[in-house]
Amino acid sequence: MMATQNQYQWRRDKDGLGVWDHRGKVAVAGYGHSPVDRRWDERSMDQTLGAYTILACKLAMEDAGVTPAQIDGIICCDSHIAGGSGGTASNWAPRPYFDPPYDSELGLTLINGEWLAKVMELPNVKFAPTGVPTIGEMMGMAAQAVADGKCNTCLVIYPTGNLEGRYRRGGENAEDYAKGARQWVAPWGNHGGNDFINIFPHNQYCLKYGGTHDDLAPFVINQHRNGLLTPWGYNASHGLEQLTVEDYVTSRYILNPLRLWDCDRPVNASAAYLFTTAERARDMKQPPVYVLNHSQHNFPNRTTQPDLDEIEDWTDRAAKRMFEGAGLGPADVDIFNPYDGYATMTQFYLEAFQWHGVKRGDAFAFYADDIRVEGPHPFSSSGGNLGNGRTRTAMYTDSIQQLRGAAGPRQVTVRAETALAAFVTPSSGGWIMFGKHPS
Amino acid sequence: MPKIIPVADELSKTFWDGVNDKRLILQHCAACDRLQYPPKPACQFCGSGEKLEWKDVEGKGHISTYIVIEDGRLNRRMPDQPYNLALITLDEDTSVNFYSNLPGVPPYEVPVGSAVEVMFEEVAPDQLIHEWKVVG
Ligand SMILES: [Zn+2]
Numbered sequence: 001m002m003a004t005q006n007q008y009q010w011r012r013d014k015d016g017l018g019v020w021d022h023r024g025k026v027a028v029a030g031y032g033h034s035p036v037d038r039r040w041d042e043r044s045m046d047q048t049l050g051a052y053t054i055l056a057c058k059l060a061m062e063d064a065g066v067t068p069a070q071i072d073g074i075i076c077c078d079s080h081i082a083g084g085s086g087g088t089a090s091n092w093a094p095r096p097y098f099d100p101p102y103d104s105e106l107g108l109t110l111i112n113g114e115w116l117a118k119v120m121e122l123p124n125v126k127f128a129p130t131g132v133p134t135i136g137e138m139m140g141m142a143a144q145a146v147a148d149g150k151c152n153t154c155l156v157i158y159p160t161g162n163l164e165g166r167y168r169r170g171g172e173n174a175e176d177y178a179k180g181a182r183q184w185v186a187p188w189g190n191h192g193g194n195d196f197i198n199i200f201p202h203n204q205y206c207l208k209y210g211g212t213h214d215d216l217a218p219f220v221i222n223q224h225r226n227g228l229l230t231p232w233g234y235n236a237s238h239g240l241e242q243l244t245v246e247d248y249v250t251s252r253y254i255l256n257p258l259r260l261w262d263c264d265r266p267v268n269a270s271a272a273y274l275f276t277t278a279e280r281a282r283d284m285k286q287p288p289v290y291v292l293n294h295s296q297h298n299f300p301n302r303t304t305q306p307d308l309d310e311i312e313d314w315t316d317r318a319a320k321r322m323f324e325g326a327g328l329g330p331a332d333v334d335i336f337n338p339y340d341g342y343a344t345m346t347q348f349y350l351e352a353f354q355w356h357g358v359k360r361g362d363a364f365a366f367y368a369d370d371i372r373v374e375g376p377h378p379f380s381s382s383g384g385n386l387g388n389g390r391t392r393t394a395m396y397t398d399s400i401q402q403l404r405g406a407a408g409p410r411q412v413t414v415r416a417e418t419a420l421a422a423f424v425t426p427s428s429g430g431w432i433m434f435g436k437h438p439s
Numbered sequence: 440m441p442k443i444i445p446v447a448d449e450l451s452k453t454f455w456d457g458v459n460d461k462r463l464i465l466q467h468c469a470a471c472d473r474l475q476y477p478p479k480p481a482c483q484f485c486g487s488g489e490k491l492e493w494k495d496v497e498g499k500g501h502i503s504t505y506i507v508i509e510d511g512r513l514n515r516r517m518p519d520q521p522y523n524l525a526l527i528t529l530d531e532d533t534s535v536n537f538y539s540n541l542p543g544v545p546p547y548e549v550p551v552g553s554a555v556e557v558m559f560e561e562v563a564p565d566q567l568i569h570e571w572k573v574v575g
Contacts, residue, residue, distance in 0.1 A: 186513060255509070
């Protein structure tokens with residue numbers, strides 16, 4: 001039944017690739033979200049990552065109006081960032097497992113296509129690759145797989161796990177020795193993450209262009225505001241109160257000047273998207289949201305720590321790749337949902353993509369202007385990870401909803417015909433461009 | 440204050456042997472006359488593997504910027520919190536940078552822009568790491 005496709009060459013990760021051959025020929029026809037919990041309590045079997053993934057898939061299928069027999073592809077990210085340190089150290093094991101289908105790690109903290117096809121009784125899955133990357137790249141993989149005919153009606157799934165204990169404190173972060181790439185950073189205190197990648201260039205940014213760290217406050221607060229307008233997100237579904245400037249500027253530091261509220265909240269949740277051909281999508285329940293391009297990047301560090309010049313160069317190149325493949329320019333992007341899983345990096349994307357004419361050094365002034373969803377510059381209308389929890393999916397779901405005209409209280413009042421979304425670091429990840437129209 | 444201990448591999452052995460000898464030795468590409476740190480299998484600028492050699496550098500730099508780690512994730516460094524993590528650019532080639540905890544500089548009191556020079560700190564028996572101290 002399953003075709004393992006580790007060798008599948010699907011990436012668009014080079015400069016100068018031109019317009020995507022399949023522009024407008026693939027569409028997103030459905031989405032579904034599970035509840036977003038802070039952690040799995042390790043007891044409630046209806047709240048496991050597996051149960052939540054099944055729920056998200058059912059909702060996505062229902063949204064699109066497709067039956068289990070129509071699903072012929074499952075693209076599910078294999079890495080679920082759960083537990084003590086993330087990655088392989090994050091397993092729930094070793095404990096006694098439960099009755100099937102929860103008689104192994106699968107369904108508790110790990111999900112894959114094969115397990116899902118079995119428990120969801122999807123009889124016609126012919127494409128369920130392993131080695132599926134995180135969502136920023138996975139969305140591109142899904143678009144390319146449907147375009148290439150690997151599958152026609154595909155569930156695309158991003159589970160994010162979180163167990164008891166402080167996030168990512170186990171595994172190699174608990175070790176006394178540093179091997180591989182960590183030998184160059186861990187002795188001095190860098191555990192290797194998007195926080196460290198961006199905090200030094202962020203400091204350099206403030207020095208170069210003027211401004212202080214807390215100039216991020218209006219952006220962070222607006223992310224929380226948009227999050228409270230997103231019913232499925234963690235903040236709205238847990239009745240959190242609106243974050244204030246006062247809360248932000250008095251919050252404790254993590255990596256000073258990086259504050260607590262610059263960081264996203266790890267959660268246990270799952271989301272699914274239904275990708276299909278543009279042709280099939282037109283016969284489904286919802287108005288199709290077309291894929292106009294996908295692009296990826298993976299830039300090697302020049303030295304120990306990327307500096308502002310390097311970050312600006314990388315993000316410029318990522319923007320160029322995306323615009324070129326979509327056949328669009330900065331002025332054509334209506335909805336812009338860059339990644340915010342650390343508030344300190346979003347300005348680099350905003351300026352690289354020059355959304356609403358924002359150039360290098362302009363981001364803080366832009367944040368201080370009107371970026372509310374109902375205003376003229378509805379920046380990051382999803383609320384991102386900061387507003388919804390670390391699902392890494394809000395950027396995509398909001399983009400789809402905005403183009404459908406179904407974003408509810410977050411629906412922008414400006415034109416909403418194209419949307420750009422990402423889960424990225426400046427050095428790696430992917431972007432996807434959606435369109436209300438196929439061209 | 441135990442720091443995390445680097446484990447040398449085939450690519451990094453010469454570098455760490457140098458550090459244990461209190462020398463800062465970086466890769467240098469003879470073809471394009473540029474320094475490279477951390478070491479890579481080939482020159483990142485011209486792609487040459489054969490033209491890479493090891494070169495002693497002077498070990499002078501400047502503090503570009505810094506953060507203070509107040510709530511990091513590395514167990515072994517928890518007792519040190521809060522501690523400085525500075526970004527040091529190498530004077531001989533400012534595109535090369537290093538981390539430093541700036542031994543002796545109290546947290547939050549980092550003199551950004553100051554000159555620093557390399558020093559070596561023991562993190563385990565027979566294992567030094569390169570650190571940087573403020574000069575002048
Ligand atoms: Zn060279």
